Amino acid sequence: MLTHTTARRPLGAWKSVLRHARQQRPTPVSLLRTMTTQTTPDTPSAVEPPPPPMPAATPKPSPPKPYLHSLKPQRPNTPTRSTFAVYPRVPSSRALTPAPLESYHAQQVRRLDRKGLRTRLFSKANPDAAKPGDVLQVTTKRGEPFAGVCLSIRRAGVDTAILLRNTMTKIGVEMWYKIYSPNILGIEIVWRRPKRARRARLMYMRQPKHDMGNVDHLVSEWRRTRNVFSSKGKAGKGKDASATGAKGRR
Template identity: 60%
Template sequence: MISQAARRPMGCLKTALRHSRQQKALLLRSMATETATPSSSSQLPDSTSTIPPPPPPTTGLPLSKLKFHTIKTNNPEKPIRTAFAVYPRVPSTRSTNPAALEAYHAQQIRRLDRTGARTALFSKTSKDSVRPGDVLQVSTNRGEPFAGVVMSVKRAGVDTAVLLRNHLTKVGVEMWFKIYSPSVTGIDIVWRKPRRARRARLYYLRKPKRDMGNVDHLVDAWRRSRNVFSSKGKGSATQGRPGKHAKLGKRR
């Protein structure tokens, strides 16, 4: 109680000092307005005097190429309410300065794929391009060709690759092939999916219920259609050379 009673006079004194400071500030403001010289008002520009318009903004374009957008009003004395300039769109940085990595990828693709066949085979805009679900056969200079279902196509410039899945000895095998690699000698479309897949990555083929299994039967049918194992060539080659049995028949 004694400490609260001692603080009250100090609080009242602070309030009184704050009020005195506010009154002093108001008094100084009023004195400054009264002592202002009328000569300052005479320096103001007259309403009848002509004021030059502000200079146009320095945008680097002449006024003839700028377009002005006007907002009209219903007032006949002032038909235009306001007008402002519409500047052209600034060109994008990518169009003016292409990325160095993209230019390098394009240069490498032109060097590795001079005919453009592989680029068109995996292009998004081409109708005959490879799609997920198709069966491809990739031939390399390191061993036998590998055939499998296209599970995914990774488009990354010169590093574009395709993921194939097949069964070897009843074991699922997946292999990535870079289409622009010098070791890849050929890419053939063995079988096309009748209906387009709804997904771009067919990772659900890893499940036993969805797995297509071995695709060797599709490869055999494709080879028969191309007459790879046909015997027409052998028959035509032996037509002009009669065999031993034919000679014996003539002697008889």
């Protein structure tokens, strides 16, 4: 009985030793479970090309060089500083790099207004330009011409627009027109405000106290004067023809 138990103990000890040795044995790389990907050897064909060189930075413009300005000393016996450096004016960044949106608007304006007449009609530099408070008439491709008092001029490049107000059948009607729209055939000044308006937006003219009402009488008078000036030559020719006919009859 005792010999049987002593014979089993060494066998169990050997099993535990072999089990520990099997766990400590190095495992081949192919059997390991890892999250890394297999890499290719660094062969000349598989080497990635070098990244392209970075573009060279544009050199910064050198600062303007000053020039020396000398003054004549008022007292020759007293030493004074008679020469100092004067630096020229630094150019603005807006002039060197114009905004892309402004360049695009200028390009569209040149395309839509080739002669520059509409630009000059609403330019602040033009003393005869249309101003808020004037009566303007807009002729479009479709519909009858619309005349009204200019309440506001919204200057926004190619999207420059004017707001006209008129009264039709005792109802106030306001219309926005974009001056560079291809649907507009012409914009004419019917009547000019005697005094310059002190505001850029005459929204107070919507009130009954300041509303000009219907401007059709100003439009009819303006058309009458245009017809007089345009038919003056024809009327003169008609008188001469009647006079010659009367002489021939005599």
